[in-house]
Amino acid sequence: MPPGMRADARRNVARIVAAAAEAFARHGAEASLEEIARSAGVGSATLHRHFPGRQALLEAVFRERVEELCERARELAGTWEPGPALVGWLRAVSAHAASNRGLAAALACGAADGDPEFGRGCHALITAAGMELLDRAQAAGAARTDVAITELLTLVSAVALATETGSAPAADADRLVRLALEGLAPGR
Amino acid sequence: MPPGMRADARRNVARIVAAAAEAFARHGAEASLEEIARSAGVGSATLHRHFPGRQALLEAVFRERVEELCERARELAGTWEPGPALVGWLRAVSAHAASNRGLAAALACGAADGDPEFGRGCHALITAAGMELLDRAQAAGAARTDVAITELLTLVSAVALATETGSAPAADADRLVRLALEGLAPGR
Numbered sequence: 001m002p003p004g005m006r007a008d009a010r011r012n013v014a015r016i017v018a019a020a021a022e023a024f025a026r027h028g029a030e031a032s033l034e035e036i037a038r039s040a041g042v043g044s045a046t047l048h049r050h051f052p053g054r055q056a057l058l059e060a061v062f063r064e065r066v067e068e069l070c071e072r073a074r075e076l077a078g079t080w081e082p083g084p085a086l087v088g089w090l091r092a093v094s095a096h097a098a099s100n101r102g103l104a105a106a107l108a109c110g111a112a113d114g115d116p117e118f119g120r121g122c123h124a125l126i127t128a129a130g131m132e133l134l135d136r137a138q139a140a141g142a143a144r145t146d147v148a149i150t151e152l153l154t155l156v157s158a159v160a161l162a163t164e165t166g167s168a169p170a171a172d173a174d175r176l177v178r179l180a181l182e183g184l185a186p187g188r
Numbered sequence: 189m190p191p192g193m194r195a196d197a198r199r200n201v202a203r204i205v206a207a208a209a210e211a212f213a214r215h216g217a218e219a220s221l222e223e224i225a226r227s228a229g230v231g232s233a234t235l236h237r238h239f240p241g242r243q244a245l246l247e248a249v250f251r252e253r254v255e256e257l258c259e260r261a262r263e264l265a266g267t268w269e270p271g272p273a274l275v276g277w278l279r280a281v282s283a284h285a286a287s288n289r290g291l292a293a294a295l296a297c298g299a300a301d302g303d304p305e306f307g308r309g310c311h312a313l314i315t316a317a318g319m320e321l322l323d324r325a326q327a328a329g330a331a332r333t334d335v336a337i338t339e340l341l342t343l344v345s346a347v348a349l350a351t352e353t354g355s356a357p358a359a360d361a362d363r364l365v366r367l368a369l370e371g372l373a374p375g376r
Contacts, residue, residue, distance in 0.1 A: 087372070137372075144374040147367060155364055158350030162342055176343055179335060183371020184275070184325075186332040 013050050013060075015040040021061045025099050029058060059118055065096055066122045073129035083142030086133040087181055090156055093126070094177045097160035098170040127153065155180050201238050201248075203228040209249045213287050217246060247306055253284055254310045261317035271330030274321040275369055278344055281314070282365045285348035286358040314341065343368050 005013070019040035023031035033054065037047040051057040072092050076085040130149040137143035156177055163172040193201070207228035211219035221242065225235040239245040260280050264273040318337040325331035344365055351360040 141374060143372050144370075147372065151364060151367060152372075154350055155347070155368060158346040158364070159343070161349050162346030176339060176346070179339060180343060180368035181372045182332075183373070184331050184335065184340075184369045185371070186329060 009050075012040070012042050012046055016042060016047055016050060016057070017060050017064060020057050021064065024058070024061055029054070033057070062100065062122065063118075065100055066125050069093060069096055070125055070129040073133055077133060077136060081142070082133070082136040082140040086130075086137040086143060087178075089130065089133050090152060090181065091174055091177055093130070093153065094156045094160060094173045095170055097157055098163065098173045152181075197238075200228070200230050200234055204230060204235055204238060204245070205248050205252060208245050209252065212246070212249055217242070221245070250288065250310065251306075253288055254313050257281060257284055258313055258317040261321055265321060265324065269330070270321070270324040270328040274318075274325040274331060275366075277318065277321050278340060278369065279362055279365055281318070281341065282344045282348060282361050283358055285345055286351065286361045340369075 016036065019036045020031070023036045023039070033047060034044055036057070037044045040047070047057075051060065069089075069092060073089050076089050079085075080088060127149055130153060134143060134147075134149045134152070138145050159173050159176045159180070160169075163169045163176065166172050204224065207224045208219070211224045211227070221235060222232055224245070225232045228235070235245075239248065257277075257280060261277050264277050267273075268276060315337055318341060322331060322335075322337045322340070326333050347361050347364045347368070348357075351357045351364065354360050
């Protein structure tokens with residue numbers, strides 16, 4: 001949000017983004033903008049003044065999710081042991097991917113309409129947040145040293161892709177991510 | 189192949205399927221049928237007599253891959269220790285998925301034109317072959333007992349999906365499948 005924005009305008013933007021997040025999660029990226037305005041308690045004109053197109057609204061929702069994940073990484077790094085912090089964060093990324101799959105695809109497809117740097121920027125933020133957690137876990141001997149954060153994030157998004165059409169995508173994804181991080185050997 | 193087929197017809201069918209496998213792997217499911225006939229050394233009429241449409245040819249190639257994987261499972265069960273046999277087979281499935289991704293998608297999309305039972309039949313064969321290897325590995329204490337073969341196969345196909353657009357899909361997929369089977373802990 002622009003720093004000079006008035007308090008009531010800020011409140012409107014926050015309400016619109018929250019309503020949009022819910023609508024996109026429930027109906028996918030094609031959710032009705034009019035219904036989003038209605039459930040945010042603002043007029044369509046207000047929504048369009050802040051978000052000139054669907055792409056801008058998708059980006060705002062996605063950026064908020066990315067910021068939440070970066071914030072979550074900092075929290076976990078400050079309070080959990082290095083190994084569980086990394087695993088807990090990757091599971092949070094998985095939950096995010098499971099509930100925002102359509103959103104991510106829509107952003108990728110619509111990239112020509114939106115900010116071309118946007119996807120790369122989000123990717124860089126997530127990678128940097130995860131790299132800190134992986135570095136800590138590796139330094140503590142809680143994670144193998146021959147694995148890169150990009151590999152772990154690819155595994156997480158692979159699982160999100162493969163489970164998104166099932167009846168319980170988030171639960172299936174969480175189960176498979178834990179399996180992939182724990183491995184096949186017994187006794188863990 | 190029908191049991192009563194003459195020897196020269198059998199040879200033609202085998203040559204067409206081999207040429208089609210190579211063409212689909214190189215050019216995807218839209219590979220030219222005329223070029224397939226040409227590199228098999230048969231006329232287009234012969235190809236169409238044995239395979240009335242593209243879908244039939246895709247199915248023949250895919251079925252052959254599935255049979256190879258089932259045969260590989262039997263070989264590994266007979267010669268390798270239970271744990272490495274399971275891991276080796278899952279890596280073989282991954283290599284298959286990496287080189288046949290477009291093929292599998294084309295079969296799924298074209299299912300209405302082809303045999304509707306085909307996909308389910310292939311899936312059942314692969315699952316049964318893998319289940320035997322997993323049962324053996326679990327009985328030998330080489331694999332955790334709370335994992336199902338369908339979960340392992342979903343992980344493998346998830347990785348194939350996520351790596352197919354990279355510059356080295358088969359190598360990337362193999363690396364990630366091994367990572368998922370070994371897990372994040374150091375010292376393996």
